[in-house]
Amino acid sequence: MSSLSIVVIGGGAAGFFGAITAAETFPDATVTILEKTRTVLNKVRISGGGRCNVTHACFDNRQLTKHYPRGEKPLRPLLNQFDAMATVRWFESRGVALKTEADGRMFPETNTSETIVDCLLNTARRLGIEIRTSCGVSALVQQPGHPGWQLTLLDGSLLMADRVLVATGGYPQLPSYHWLPDQAEPLQSPVPSLFTFHVPSSPFLSLAGVSVPDAAVYVVNTKQEQRGPLLITHWGFSGPAILRLSAWAARELANVDYRFTLRVNWVPVYNDSTLRAALQEFRQQNGRKLVSSQNPFGLPSRLWQMMVQEAGVVDDQRWADLPAKLLNRLADRLTNSQFQVTGKSTFKEEFVTCGGISLGGLHPQTLESKTQPGLFFAGEVLDIDGITGGFNFQSAWTTGYAAGSHIGQR
Incomplete structure (x- = not known):
């Protein structure tokens, strides 16, 4: 039996976390990350003035969700799977200690975002995840009579996948979402936040x-x-x-x-x-x-x-x-x-979008589409956004984990 192929579209925080979680949870699967630009983890690199505000030292999940203008309720069950304390432990178990500042923001003790970038890249490589840059997707269609997906890349080539995780980040305008299959609930039109x-x-x-x-x-x-x-x-x-x-x-x-x-x-x-x-x-x-x-x-x-x-x-x-x-x-x-x-x-590098894929059209524990089996979503492409202080990265880790830990289930 051939191994399950998982393709993650988007090489940002949520994409990497989803890919890593998928590779760790389903070791027989092949996992590939497609990133449209020439480099991955760009937002991680520049966030927090180049220090990367990884999460916020708020370990009561009911309090944590109050920092999200959109997505407070859907985040609650997802945080039961992976919350701020889990984020701290995840990075510490991979050699990255975090420190808490007076306002609750948490950064790597090294004070440089490269520590987080290196941790994610090294973990992905160790797990055998293929990372393809300058590799955008122009169309995504479910193959007739088959649970798999056909991806049309920007260079015109085709790629097949059994499961797809969309973690492209927030788009500033509605037409940018048009390559995605229609969901059960209408898209929340994107507008800027922060x-x-x-x-x-x-x-x-x-x-x-x-x-x-x-x-x-x-x-x-x-x-x-x-x-x-x-x-x-x-x-x-x-x-x-x-x-x-x-x-x-x-x-x-x-x-x-x-x-x-x-x-x-x-x-x-x-x-x-x-x-x-x-x-x-x-x-x-x-x-x-x-x-x-x-x-x-x-x-x-x-x-x-x-x-x-x-x-x-x-x-x-x-x-x-x-x-x-x-x-x-x-x-x-x-x-x-x-x-x-x-x-x-x-505000500086804090470009965040209010709007995106409606959570009501996804299974609440897995972030799999209700109408398109095998299609998952994570990160800022979802209609979830937080205020400044590490909350948007926490949402990326949480949703990436939830999608990644379920994406390989047959």
Whole structure:
């Protein structure tokens, strides 16, 4: 009886993990990875500033899934098969120790992504997995009356496989998915996630580089809000609070073509009324001091001076002489700054897609297509995406493992 042939389309994190798991689980199978570009594991190489944020130190799976704007429920049973702790153990058992940073992100102790790339490549080679680069697929069809698959490669040649795992990553546009066979459930149209906001008219652009450790950000006229560190850039806003907001509001922001009003509360422990009371109290206790130089909230001094200026307070104004009208205006600037966003930029190397193959059309434990037996999916091609912090790589390891550990079952 001939050995089972498994072809993995896509040489990224999910593709490699699926291929390795398949080769380890089904040692009699032949496993081949096809990668369209000239090099494999490109995103692994550049992620985390070249350090590779492998996963997140969140070992309670119910808590972990809360970091996924899309895919929270489908991920739960999959994490029972392979979770963040399993990721740590997997790499450690292959000689790669991980370390945890203060914010929970986990990196290789070597501080270089090449450690992860080498681990995956060496493991794949040791298992006899064939890796073919510059080898894209233009069509994938099930052979009539046969459970196998025929792959048409970009050079026109044909390849046959008993099982196929699609791990191509997220596509930015709907037509890019058209080479795939139709699934039981319609594709979730892809839109970007994890991006920064363009605010070209903002007076704050001159403060590029200034960051606030805790701010609340809101998309006006929606329920979307996030809280966390905020960074002012020379094009608008970035930082964890903005990136999380962009992920959770990905569809709503795409629907308005990234033109919306952003509201920022720079001191989120206060609302407008409690802040006014705090400012009144500060005025009584620091009456002789200058408003521009005495900042009661620990905000960066350049940001505070911009707030004071925006509120119409003159440079030599003392707290005791600050009229109620200007105090109220200052409170409003601090809790209710509004900015007109007119576009977005990809955040560094964190290009992530919201959308893709619907999980409802796949078997929940195996990620095999319900309508196309022998066709499996893993990674970002699925309608699963996480916020920054190692969550997208964890999804790649988890879904790659689930597909790879079932793909060879007869």
